[in-house]
Amino acid sequence: MAEFWSGFLLPLIIIVLKILAIVVPLLVAVAFMTYAERKIMGAMQLRQGPNIVGPFGLLQPFADGLKLFAKEQILPVGANRFVFYLAPMLTFFLALVAWAVIPFDYGMVLADINVGILYLFAISSLGVYGIVMAGWASNSRYAFLGALRSAAQMVSYEVSMGLVIISVLLCVGSLNLTKIVEAQETIWFAIPLLPMFVIFFISALAETNRSPFDLPEGESELVAGFMVEYSSAPFALFFLGEYANMILMSAMTSILFLGGWLPPLPFAPFTWIPGPIWFALKIAFCLFVYVWVRATMPRYRYDQLMRLGWKVFLPFSLLWVVLTAGVLVTFGWLPK
Amino acid sequence: MIVQGIAFYVFAALLVASGVMVISARNPVHSVLYLVLAFFQAAGLCVLLGAEFIAMILVIVYVGAVAVLFLFVVMMLDINFRELRAGALQYLPIGGLIGLILLAELAAVLGGWIIAPAAEKAASAPVAAMSGATNTEQLGQLIYTHYVYLFQASGLVLLIAMIGAIVLTLRQREGVRKQNIGSQLARRREDVVAIRKVPTGEGV
Numbered sequence: 001m002a003e004f005w006s007g008f009l010l011p012l013i014i015i016v017l018k019i020l021a022i023v024v025p026l027l028v029a030v031a032f033m034t035y036a037e038r039k040i041m042g043a044m045q046l047r048q049g050p051n052i053v054g055p056f057g058l059l060q061p062f063a064d065g066l067k068l069f070a071k072e073q074i075l076p077v078g079a080n081r082f083v084f085y086l087a088p089m090l091t092f093f094l095a096l097v098a099w100a101v102i103p104f105d106y107g108m109v110l111a112d113i114n115v116g117i118l119y120l121f122a123i124s125s126l127g128v129y130g131i132v133m134a135g136w137a138s139n140s141r142y143a144f145l146g147a148l149r150s151a152a153q154m155v156s157y158e159v160s161m162g163l164v165i166i167s168v169l170l171c172v173g174s175l176n177l178t179k180i181v182e183a184q185e186t187i188w189f190a191i192p193l194l195p196m197f198v199i200f201f202i203s204a205l206a207e208t209n210r211s212p213f214d215l216p217e218g219e220s221e222l223v224a225g226f227m228v229e230y231s232s233a234p235f236a237l238f239f240l241g242e243y244a245n246m247i248l249m250s251a252m253t254s255i256l257f258l259g260g261w262l263p264p265l266p267f268a269p270f271t272w273i274p275g276p277i278w279f280a281l282k283i284a285f286c287l288f289v290y291v292w293v294r295a296t297m298p299r300y301r302y303d304q305l306m307r308l309g310w311k312v313f314l315p316f317s318l319l320w321v322v323l324t325a326g327v328l329v330t331f332g333w334l335p336k
Numbered sequence: 337m338i339v340q341g342i343a344f345y346v347f348a349a350l351l352v353a354s355g356v357m358v359i360s361a362r363n364p365v366h367s368v369l370y371l372v373l374a375f376f377q378a379a380g381l382c383v384l385l386g387a388e389f390i391a392m393i394l395v396i397v398y399v400g401a402v403a404v405l406f407l408f409v410v411m412m413l414d415i416n417f418r419e420l421r422a423g424a425l426q427y428l429p430i431g432g433l434i435g436l437i438l439l440a441e442l443a444a445v446l447g448g449w450i451i452a453p454a455a456e457k458a459a460s461a462p463v464a465a466m467s468g469a470t471n472t473e474q475l476g477q478l479i480y481t482h483y484v485y486l487f488q489a490s491g492l493v494l495l496i497a498m499i500g501a502i503v504l505t506l507r508q509r510e511g512v513r514k515q516n517i518g519s520q521l522a523r524r525r526e527d528v529v530a531i532r533k534v535p536t537g538e539g540v
Contacts (some may be wrong), residue, residue: 114470129372
């Protein structure tokens with residue numbers, strides 16, 4: 001019994017506590033991300049934003065969540081019940097499960113696996129299933145169109161994202177996320193690989209279906225795209241999943257290009273601030289740019305979106321991978 | 337050890353079950369979703385074997401790209417599945433034959449290992465044993481150093497297949513108005529805007 005306790009049950013409890021320590025702050029961050037988005041967009045458009053519920057409207061996301069969960073669940077006629085309910089659960093599940101490998105500080109990670117970046121890439125490429133299943137199971141034209149657009153869009157932008165990740169990996173020599181951050185101790189990869197940083201950021205916008213690439217939702221043409229038939233809790237799950245995915249992509253950007261938990265300069269006033277706070281600040285910066293882009297840019301037309309992905313990003317990132325490899329070999333900078 | 341055993345049997349049982357469901361599900365979209373589940377179980381088995389790189393590549397390539405395109409096509413197809421299913425039994429003999437041949441080959445391989453243990457060593461001899469190196473490094477050494485020519489040759493075969501697919505499906509359509517971004521950007525203000533003073537009561 002004692003062996004069962006120390007060998008199996010105790011580690012299980014510790015892992016569950018660790019998971020809660022990641023998921024609970026993440027969900028709070030998602031809630032306040034929706035609030036921050038409305039406030040920032042309000043400020044950019046000379047409006048107030050939410051300011052009634054709680055001080056400065058801080059309790060607005062919780063009021064919204066409560067409202068959503070209290071609404072009636074509607075199952076459309078002719079919908080495939082199982083897939084219809086599976087889709088939002090899958091979206092939410094994938095948005096959470098990717099956080100298992102994100103390092104918040106040196107050694108502060110749930111699962112420090114060797115192929116961490118591939119795991120993140122795999123999970124983010126699965127996100128399309130939630131959307132496609134939702135679009136198909138709703139048995140609605142709008143939802144189906146949104147799902148088809150999303151499938152094509154995400155597959156296209158994954159290609160250039162993969163090449164961007166390869167050019168970072170060439171400079172690191174490892175697929176482990178902790179090692180990727182440690183390799184940026186002298187200089188953040190955003191500086192030597194600046195074009196790749198820009199491409200990654202734009203591809204991340206496309207991958208999370210954010211404006212200006214929010215064609216799968218496209219409220220002015222497809223009503224709400226793949227989630228037009230959803231209401232109440234399933235809709236809330238989609239919403240939470242999308243925002244958690246945005247935060248995840250920002251975390252990925254920070255780890256790959258902005259030095260993860262490392263301070264911007266390696267001396268006194270900067271090193272006093274602990275790593276996780278730097279990491280959170282970098283994520284917050286990326287999220288701010290997401291909102292900034294949404295408030296500034298008009299939506300892309302669909303054929304322009306495809307052109308950008310296949311004819312601009314793909315050749316350019318391929319060229320840059322070759323260039324990076326060439327420079328690393330020529331100057332003998334290849335990591336051991 | 338016992339946890340690993342349980343995990344193996346769970347993955348293997350789910351893999352076989354979802355494989356059966358792929359061919360027996362009524363709805364083809366469900367079939368593709370079961371196929372995705374099967375890929376996942378296979379990736380899980382790879383992780384249990386310690387082949388984490390293969391597992392992740394399996395998920396990225398097959399689940400993240402190939403199966404998405406499958407799903408894309410199957411959803412757009414409008415087929416009557418009753419009719420399709422009616423003639424399915426006539427393919428049973430040839431399907432069964434292929435299955436039997438595969439089974440016999442697998443049995444031959446496994447049997448060969450048991451009868452002649454030296455055969456297994458011969459098979460694994462070209463693989464450089466690297467202790468301590470990660471999965472990814474070992475694969476990289478093997479593919480890009482020891483077997484680089486074979487790797488390049490297989491890449492060429494794939495390239496030819498890709499070009500062939502494009503050539504077969506490419507057709508020039510007449511009368512399609514395409515956007516030419518270069519010419520749009522090359523337009524200058526003087527070419528397209530004319531400012532005229534219009535006197536009152538006379539028009540342009």
